[in-house]
Amino acid sequence: MALIEDSLYRKIKKQVGKAIGDFNLIEEGDRIAIGVSGGKDSYTLLHILESLRRRAPVKYELVAVNVDAGYPGYRTSVIEEHLREHGFTHRMETTNCYQIIEEKRRPGSSYCSFCARLRRGVLYSLAEELGCNKIALGHHLDDFIETLLLNQFYVGTLAAMSPRLKADNGKHTVIRPLVYVEEQDIIAFTRQNRFPVVCCACPVCGVVDQKRKRMKKLVRELSQENPQLRRSMIGAIANVHPRHLMDPRLGEF
Ligand SMILES: Nc1ncnc2c1ncn2[C@@H]1O[C@H](COP(=O)(O)OP(=O)(O)OP(=O)(O)O)[C@@H](O)[C@H]1O
Numbered sequence: 001m002a003l004i005e006d007s008l009y010r011k012i013k014k015q016v017g018k019a020i021g022d023f024n025l026i027e028e029g030d031r032i033a034i035g036v037s038g039g040k041d042s043y044t045l046l047h048i049l050e051s052l053r054r055r056a057p058v059k060y061e062l063v064a065v066n067v068d069a070g071y072p073g074y075r076t077s078v079i080e081e082h083l084r085e086h087g088f089t090h091r092m093e094t095t096n097c098y099q100i101i102e103e104k105r106r107p108g109s110s111y112c113s114f115c116a117r118l119r120r121g122v123l124y125s126l127a128e129e130l131g132c133n134k135i136a137l138g139h140h141l142d143d144f145i146e147t148l149l150l151n152q153f154y155v156g157t158l159a160a161m162s163p164r165l166k167a168d169n170g171k172h173t174v175i176r177p178l179v180y181v182e183e184q185d186i187i188a189f190t191r192q193n194r195f196p197v198v199c200c201a202c203p204v205c206g207v208v209d210q211k212r213k214r215m216k217k218l219v220r221e222l223s224q225e226n227p228q229l230r231r232s233m234i235g236a237i238a239n240v241h242p243r244h245l246m247d248p249r250l251g252e253f
Helices: 007-023 040-055 076-085 097-104 111-129 141-155 183-192 210-225 229-237
Strands: 031-035 061-068 090-094 134-136 164-166 173-175
Touching: 007 040, 007 183, 031 040, 031 111, 040 061, 040 183, 061 076, 061 111, 076 090, 090 111, 097 111, 111 134, 141 183, 141 210, 141 229, 210 229
Parallel strands: 031 061, 031 134, 061 090, 134 173
Antiparallel strands: 164 173
16 A cells, blocks of 8 residues: 655655755665564654655665564564565564563563663664664654653753664664654554554553653643744754853863
């Protein structure tokens, strides 16, 4: 089934194109592994990057990569069928992450962050094996600004995410082309195109972290008074004034 190419599609495509240009996310000859979880964000990322690729002046390749952490009930066959149906080059990887999490996770520590760390390791290895120099993830504008707030409120650091980051192993570059796309548009786009969303089936699947949930609520409420709030916050991350901060590492006092 072809994508519905309406104004929402054009809006998201334009925002992704702008992010690619602003942060030099895609270059000639790139081979990009796209992490596809079966969630709304990564399906949107995959389809938009593919639409852009077809008409792009630079040549790049996409490989959809799914990591099955091994939770019973994770319906990877639904994801694979979708990838096949749309003709995406893909790789489905089964792992024993679930078992490792059960054995190694410290009681009380976050399930999701441990799982994400293991998954990232698998994604890096797969990217290497598949000859991909970049890894694209489906984090969107709301993820960026919620992380900014979470770090300020609960961690005591001024940090969000980067749309383009050299991976810890120094070999790959992680890119986040949905940085300018709002979550509500991704939800609408996913519904409109009937992407077959599946959940990861982990023990905390679908339970949004309470702190993140509060940040979402705060942003939603403030946005009702100021519809530009999200844009202002994402703009702030790209408009830093070190002289008006107080980190001694940024300059002498
Ligand atoms: N099982 C997986 N296999 C491959 N990539 C994954 C997997 N899980 C997550 N990712 C990648 O990491 C990104 C961030 O993961 P996270 O768990 O925060 O999911 P999310 O924000 O709910 O996104 P999505 O809607 O795509 O699941 C995803 O958008 C996707 O690109």
